[in-house]
Amino acid sequence: MGKTTLSGAxxxxxxxxxxxxxxxxxxGGHGLARAFDLPGPLDxxxxxxxxxxxxxxxxxxxxxxxxxESRGLARISRRLVRTGVxxxxxxxxxxxxDLLVLSRIRQLExxxxxxxxxxxxxxxxxxxxxxxxxxxxxxxxxxxxxxxxGREVQAMLTDPRRCRAMLVARAEETxxxxxxxxxxxxxxxxxxxxxxxxxxxxxxxxxxxxxxPVAMAHHAGVTLSAAEGRALTAAVxxxxxxxxxxxxxxxxxxxxxxxxxxxxxxxxGHGPTAMGELAQALAAxxxxxxxxx
Amino acid sequence: xxxxxxxxxxxxxxxxxxxIVCVGPGGVGKTSIAAAxxxxxxxxxxxxxxxxxxxxxRLADALGLAEGSDDPVVGARSVAGPWPGELWATMLDARAxxxxxxxxxxxxxxxxxxxxxxRLYRNLAGTLSGTQExxxxxxxxxxxLSRHFDLVVVDTPPSTxxxxxxxAPQRVLRFLDSRAYRLLMAPTRSSARMVGLATGAVLxxxxxxxxxxxxxxxxxxxAAFEGMEAGFRSRSEQVRDLLSRPDTGYLLVTSLQTDRVxxxxxLVAGLGAAGHLDGRxxxxxxxxxxxxxxxxxxxxxxxxxxxxxxGTGLAAATSMLATMQRQAGEEASQLESLSTELRAGFxxxxxxxxxxxxDVTGIAAIADHLAGNPIGDVxxxxxxxxxxxxxxxxxxx
Numbered sequence: 001m002g003k004t005t006l007s008g009a010x011x012x013x014x015x016x017x018x019x020x021x022x023x024x025x026x027x028g029g030h031g032l033a034r035a036f037d038l039p040g041p042l043d044x045x046x047x048x049x050x051x052x053x054x055x056x057x058x059x060x061x062x063x064x065x066x067x068x069e070s071r072g073l074a075r076i077s078r079r080l081v082r083t084g085v086x087x088x089x090x091x092x093x094x095x096x097x098d099l100l101v102l103s104r105i106r107q108l109e110x111x112x113x114x115x116x117x118x119x120x121x122x123x124x125x126x127x128x129x130x131x132x133x134x135x136x137x138x139x140x141x142x143x144x145x146x147x148x149x150g151r152e153v154q155a156m157l158t159d160p161r162r163c164r165a166m167l168v169a170r171a172e173e174t175x176x177x178x179x180x181x182x183x184x185x186x187x188x189x190x191x192x193x194x195x196x197x198x199x200x201x202x203x204x205x206x207x208x209x210x211x212x213p214v215a216m217a218h219h220a221g222v223t224l225s226a227a228e229g230r231a232l233t234a235a236v237x238x239x240x241x242x243x244x245x246x247x248x249x250x251x252x253x254x255x256x257x258x259x260x261x262x263x264x265x266x267x268x269g270h271g272p273t274a275m276g277e278l279a280q281a282l283a284a285x286x287x288x289x290x291x292x293x
Numbered sequence: 294x295x296x297x298x299x300x301x302x303x304x305x306x307x308x309x310x311x312x313i314v315c316v317g318p319g320g321v322g323k324t325s326i327a328a329a330x331x332x333x334x335x336x337x338x339x340x341x342x343x344x345x346x347x348x349x350x351r352l353a354d355a356l357g358l359a360e361g362s363d364d365p366v367v368g369a370r371s372v373a374g375p376w377p378g379e380l381w382a383t384m385l386d387a388r389a390x391x392x393x394x395x396x397x398x399x400x401x402x403x404x405x406x407x408x409x410x411x412r413l414y415r416n417l418a419g420t421l422s423g424t425q426e427x428x429x430x431x432x433x434x435x436x437x438l439s440r441h442f443d444l445v446v447v448d449t450p451p452s453t454x455x456x457x458x459x460x461a462p463q464r465v466l467r468f469l470d471s472r473a474y475r476l477l478m479a480p481t482r483s484s485a486r487m488v489g490l491a492t493g494a495v496l497x498x499x500x501x502x503x504x505x506x507x508x509x510x511x512x513x514x515x516a517a518f519e520g521m522e523a524g525f526r527s528r529s530e531q532v533r534d535l536l537s538r539p540d541t542g543y544l545l546v547t548s549l550q551t552d553r554v555x556x557x558x559x560l561v562a563g564l565g566a567a568g569h570l571d572g573r574x575x576x577x578x579x580x581x582x583x584x585x586x587x588x589x590x591x592x593x594x595x596x597x598x599x600x601x602x603x604g605t606g607l608a609a610a611t612s613m614l615a616t617m618q619r620q621a622g623e624e625a626s627q628l629e630s631l632s633t634e635l636r637a638g639f640x641x642x643x644x645x646x647x648x649x650x651x652d653v654t655g656i657a658a659i660a661d662h663l664a665g666n667p668i669g670d671v672x673x674x675x676x677x678x679x680x681x682x683x684x685x686x687x688x689x690x
Binding site for chain 2: 002067068071072073076080084087088089091092093094096123144145146172173174175177204206207209210211213216217219220222224227228230231232234235236238239241242245266268269
């Protein structure tokens, strides 16, 4: 929830910290493109999407073709694609595309393509499948080229100095359940280190109205209609209730998952403006955590 | 088509359609909306079944899906409640549906067992995108043909790109297409030349890269599948016919958060491109978890009030309400432009409710909003119906 915008916000934070970030979209290049108001999807070429922020896509199908070409099947790779044989073989080897995408990201990391690489990963359920592909394919017993790539990627994922996973969700019941389950799955099945958990779109705290709004306004020389008074009361009641629900979910998340939490407010609007607001809120929240992320 | 009040449009769909398909991105409460539409059908006296795909635990509990099993005759479980019709619910089991398709179309049990044990087959459901959609559509056809129900409401797998409910099954069919398997099952010199590839040398190269066992399992799968693809294809055509009928209804369910709106928009663009909606848009758009409005005054009005009341105990509340009205207003115009862009017949906003659906009462609360007569609206007696109800595009021709 809001994962893509958050990825963009992390990019801004990196620039503020004097770093050069690279944002990576692994699901077609549309998500990050929209977040930065680009006219079309990202592709394999790096693009500067905001001052100091580069972004690109890594295409799963393309990485598979490149892999075959690198293994001496260049002459027939296009035919393998056209006849559907490649898709068939990929299906018999589940996780191969995910592994190759992660492998490409590892190459970028090794090549020093950026100070920090932010990957806008698939949603929680799919991200587990995505990130367990290296371990599944890179078993110690395996000897083929895929197996050794699997091991190399797995080494990157499980080294907290090189790689961390950031979980983000809204403060609602189902997302909190999914985040908690996802965190344990990532630790058990992938072995990746986690950053603080980000909880998004939290309603602000609300001051109750201390009396009858119409009377209070009258006292200040302002004529408020009864209907306006009711609107104010109802709005405050709604927000209070919403805030209480969110706080309940934050507490529940803390019980389910012993990780520090980063709280981000509801941000209105969309695109680069909203991303800027989110980046500021993120910076403030991280400061208050008092630890390096 | 003239502009239609959202709730009227919804009532009409629920009253006369045989199939309603709910499409939309993940994480927007689509399954809850599908369940609520089912409940509306039951209230209208019809026999309704809701096909869910991956319901959240609490919602599954509410529908009785968490334990026990489907009634063997009807293929779903009954949801009890105070309505004249019937409400049933079932959860998609893509693997079981695929297995039963294999058994049904196999020439004999031996052929079926060979496929069911094959590694490629076992990976298909998890790996090949479109398989879940294919199986949901197959299950829809089964339920529709069963004669136990007047209306099937279909929840669909979450789709965040243009690969949609209608086009995805085609990927599965192309996968099962004879071209790939003809090459792999028994490549003779002539068939290999047909697809422009050399023979044994190529297979050996591929084997070195992906593993000989992968190639062997793949060949075995297509060899075992031989003869079945015709049955699969003709069944798929029946499914496509059902999905393409003008009276099969489509609802786009989305939230109005930007991430989701963009997903929704490209989703429906994908539906149109697949040609299955004949260029028409979804029948309606349900915007879930909207910000409620509080009365007819806009954000500027409350900002003025906030200035007038600066320094009083009302300063914070008026400023807060200004922000909330701005958010509600932005959502209303987002809903309007989405609906115009998609040429939807009607829109229905459903405000963010108190909590996730836990029981049938929660589903009923959503149904009340879809029907346009919410009880105990959180915004209280002061709220007008959110403006977006009246902003469905005026369509001519």
